[in-house]
Amino acid sequence: MLEYIRHWLEKRRGLKDGNWDNLPSPKTVGDQLLSEIRLIVLDLETTGLNPGQDEVIAIGAVAITGGVIHLDDQFDLILRRPDLDISETVLIHGIGPEALTQGHETEDALLYLLDWMNGDPVLAYHSAFDQKFLEKTLKQQLGYVRSHVWIDVADLLPAFFPNAQTGGKGLDHWADFFGLEVSERHHAAADALATAELTLVALNRAGKDGVKTLKALSDKLRYHRQLQNMKRF
């Protein structure tokens, strides 16, 4: 991966001087067909839960194109943040200082990530968390402020499987419900793959329910959220 980013940077040297026009623009919600569209499924590991104080340690992401996960189209990198106090998350994520120092220059990695994402919609489990952290990091490190379309897989699943008895709302609950084996839980890339697998299950159902476009999907999720809010009161 590092080697790859180095090559990529050499080709696109102009980027380092703050020339964001060369980066792909984030796409908007429209009539893109779900059966064709490319989606990014992402998971972050952070030093803690507070976006105001904590930092991103690792980024794992896979791409779904045409309803299929392509394993030659993925992103798996531990950021180089030696200045951070990570004792708190080491317990959860198992990433120690040595693993971190092998990581890459944060700016290079983030530039590459943006280019790789290609402006495509981003999915994550409890996406608000990942969105806040990623947007903060992009702003701090690169001064990048454009926003992508984000979709929360934690909303997507109950919207299409309203009667599933998962016993909880977490990624683990849904992974267990569908019998997934997560290779290494709390590893960004492994969690991203598990989230992407759940996304495939939801997209399969969406196709059968007549939800064909990104817009229809987005509408369905909004409707589902409203329904949930109404039930709450």
Next chain:
Amino acid sequence: MAANVDSQRPQNTRAIMGFLREHAPFSSMDDTHLAHFAEHATLRFFADGDVVLSPDDGTVKRFYVVKQGRIRGERHNEKEDRTETTFEISQGECFPLAALIGERPTRTLHRATGDTFCLSIEQDAFITLFSESDPFRDFCLRGVSSLLDQVNQRIQSNAMASIGSSNSLDTPLERYALRNPIVCSPDLPVRKAVARMHENNVGSIIITDDNRHPTGIFTLRDLRTMIAEEKGPLDTPIRQVMTPEPCRLSAQSDAFEAAMLMAEHHFAHLCVVDEDQRLIGVVSERDLFSLQRVDLVNLARTIGTATHLRTLVSLRSQVSRLVDAMLAHGADSGQVVKIITTLNDVTVRRVLELNIKKNDPGIPFTWLTFGSEGRQEQTLLTDQDNGILFRTPEGMTEEQVREKLLPFAQTVNQELAECGFTLCKGNIMASNPKLCLSDREWDDWFIRFIDASTPQNLVYSSIFLDMRAVFGPTEPLHELLEKVLTRIRKNALFQKMLAGNAFQRKPPLTMFRNFRYVNDGKKHALDLKRQGLAPFVESVRVFALANGVETANTLERMEELARKGVFDPKDANAWKEAYSLIQAIRMRAHQEMLDRGEELTNYIDPDDLNPLDRRILRESFRQAQRLQQKLEVTYQL
């Protein structure tokens, strides 16, 4: 270094490689090839009932591995207008091999059962792996049978460790270094013949006619007997002292046939002949078993000529050693059970002969064996199932004959027990007056059994419908069997009852293709005999009896049924393979129990098997289910 390379791979690539490594054939592939697979793979999801691959999709362009869930193959049966499940593919298994290699569309609809994820690679990645990885190519070309080879190789190498040699019993005789046989004409004096043997340093000489047809054989043993028993001077023409009509086999016969023939007749030499029956070589026991540790022939001869019961008893322990050796020499399970049966037959015959010598009942009889011994499918764990068939001599009643035969049979049963053939708990033994019958009585007995059958006495079908003569004239049994088979063929109701009975024995698989364990407190135990072999034996028996197949051996019955067109030859092969494999795993378990000094049982815990054996065992049970489906359709159960 390798670990370092591995840690540089992305987590998800490593995870997929780890998954692949747990399953054959990937388990024998190099890491670089597994990485190539993982990096070029896509992951697809199919919900329950989704079509994964269809004959309408055109030429197959991808190779799939089931990561989670199951795929079932569906074919439409034109004859019965219904959809049949032809196969099931579960976690770690691949598809579609034949269509991908043949660059054609699949012929079977592949459908997901349950939530299913498949890893898949495109044709170009497949071709790369196919051309670079030997284990992968081997698997693709030979499919599951290449895995069967792996299992057999391991069974052999395990047995080999305790023995140490490598001649396969499947080797055709022509590949043995057949020594140029030493021959002579019938008129040569013995003295000159022996001189010729001495010059050539061999133990035998073949006597041939002008056309090189073998007419006799003379060995050093014959010389010893001739001198010891003073049969004549050394100037005697050899034809007067030779053993005429020596056993001969064609060059295409394999070593196993040769060994069996030698064991049966207690010969140490066989003539190998061409199509015109002309002598082309001699093969000796020593040639077949170069290490002399596998003493099949010698053991059979020692048993067959033992003069005391206690010698017989002491020889039985050698049979187990021989089984080890046989497995090591590449005998498959079918061959080994036949060898055990052959040695058991020799023992039974010798016990009978010794008793006749001591106390002749004076009435000719045929000694019958039933059940597994009748099928020639005995393993080391065996008990007695036998009976007597006689023709009532004129002027005697059947009761009078029994008065003479029963005490004799009683002694034989006891002595067989001493030799390790456990007494039959159900008293199915020749000393039981109900099983020591004349030809007429046996015929009546079978009429009642077949025409007035109750579900209860069907329990005995697995015993009495698999019978064989071990000693005495075989003609009376052949006549009896002909009548019995005709009667069964005409009696559709009896066939259906038999089929219904056989259908009760379900292979130990759950709906979800997991193992179903026996329910008797042994938590993870499979009974390989009752749950694994019995479904084959019982179903095959129904087809065999309904179609006039006289042999009792299950493998031979299947072959015969395929020849008669009752079984599809491909199905018959798959069922034979599956049956033999369960038998092989059972025998290996027995040998291991013997090594540990445990009592022999037919239970195994599949968790003790390696993943490959487990998968093949499961596949074998599934074949039993298919055989039962055929039974179900044929008899509309």
